[in-house]
Amino acid sequence: MSAPDPLDVWHRLAGTSVLLDGFHALKHALRFGAEVPVAVTADRTAALALADELAADVRDTLEELLTEVPEPAYRSLVPRPHPTAVAALAVRPSRAAGLERLARLPRSAPVVVLDHPRNLGNAGAVIRLAAGFGATGVVTTGTLDPWHPTVVRGGAGLHFATTVERLTVDELPPGPVFALDPEGEDIRATKLPDDAVLAFGSERSGLSAGLRARADHLVALPMRPQVSSYNLATSVAMTLYHWSATGGAQAV
């Protein structure tokens, strides 16, 4: 029996799968154990050359997985063609398993909470940071889907290197909540514990009333007077760095 047409497989799975848009997203997803039932490229030679250069560890898997399809067929599968002309679909990890990992104690690295984030690019950048620092996970509250293709693209496929779920404030994982707010105590006087829940407010309106009510501590990043606030993803970067530089990050 001949192998199924990858485009048929794609169309069958697209509605329920995670879109990996570009070579780097696919590379990261494979490295961190994603199940990838279909991967296509408009230029297999170029994609495998990139694998030789940047991803020797998953090169054999890529060689087995990647099917070349005509350029127009590739373009029809993605919202915005990627310079590497690679796209794949991955199985979305189980929510039940994700919730179990978020709830598990003791925890060796914080959970990052984005409270009602609005910008998909910011959410992707935060997931990439969480993956880099070995954070336990990223939780969002509100309506933004943290598995939206634009977030996965911004996160470079690193959703598979951490746990990513959407929850309500009432469902947040256990652990002391350190909420980041310019009006809080100077973070430099605070040691963030490994089981911390680090919460950040929305780009437009900051922390919600519900999140403030759950917070055990309000902490501020150093900032010169007259500057109102930092960008959300930048704030997460500084906070995770502070955690790692003050004793955390055994895993990194």
Ligand SMILES: C[S@@+](CC[C@H](N)C(=O)[O-])C[C@H]1O[C@@H](n2cnc3c(N)ncnc32)[C@H](O)[C@@H]1O
């Ligand atoms: C762009 S800011 C939100 C600005 C918003 N206009 C406000 O009223 O807070 C997004 C989030 O980044 C974090 N943040 C930004 N600058 C900060 C600072 N200097 N100290 C602590 N957190 C900060 C906070 O969690 C904030 O809610």
